[in-house]
Amino acid sequence: MLSKSMYPMEDIAVIAVRKYKLIKYVINFILIHRVFIWVGAMVNIDIDSFALYIGIKPGYLARLYYHSEGLGGLKLPKRNFQGKIKMSEAISFKKELDNKCISHLLSNSFLNDNEK
Known part of the structure; x- marks a missing residue:
């Protein structure tokens, strides 16, 4: 598309100012309306x-992914x-794994205490 002005750099400056104003508007909207974006699901x-x-x-x-095995059941x-x-899936998997490991450790320590 050909520029209508004689100075193409002027068009670039106008586009840059428009982008800046749009970004500024979006940031102000987020701050004013307290819109919070939860990034965990998108990362x-x-x-x-x-x-x-x-x-x-x-x-x-x-190797576990290659052989399609699970980890600790x-x-x-x-x-x-x-x-x-x-x-988000990684966080939930970590919580489940921690819960399973803690319950496993507690059950082993309970058995060891009873054996003594």
Whole structure:
């Protein structure tokens, strides 16, 4: 598309000002109306970050995904076409894993106390 003005840089400046005003308007709308965006559902993490988050080695987690096994009896979260996992699913999996590990440790310590 050809520019109508003789100075094409003027058009670029006008576009930049319009974008700035739009961004400023959106930020003001969020601040005034207290619209909070929960990012957890939109963030995806890769397998290595997920492995570090739940506290196991990335290679071991990759093997579990390759052989479609679960971890500690829990089904692993689904990956998208890029091989990434939703952060919300990772958080819920971590909570379930922690609950299972804590209950497992408590049951083992209870058995050990009774054996003595």
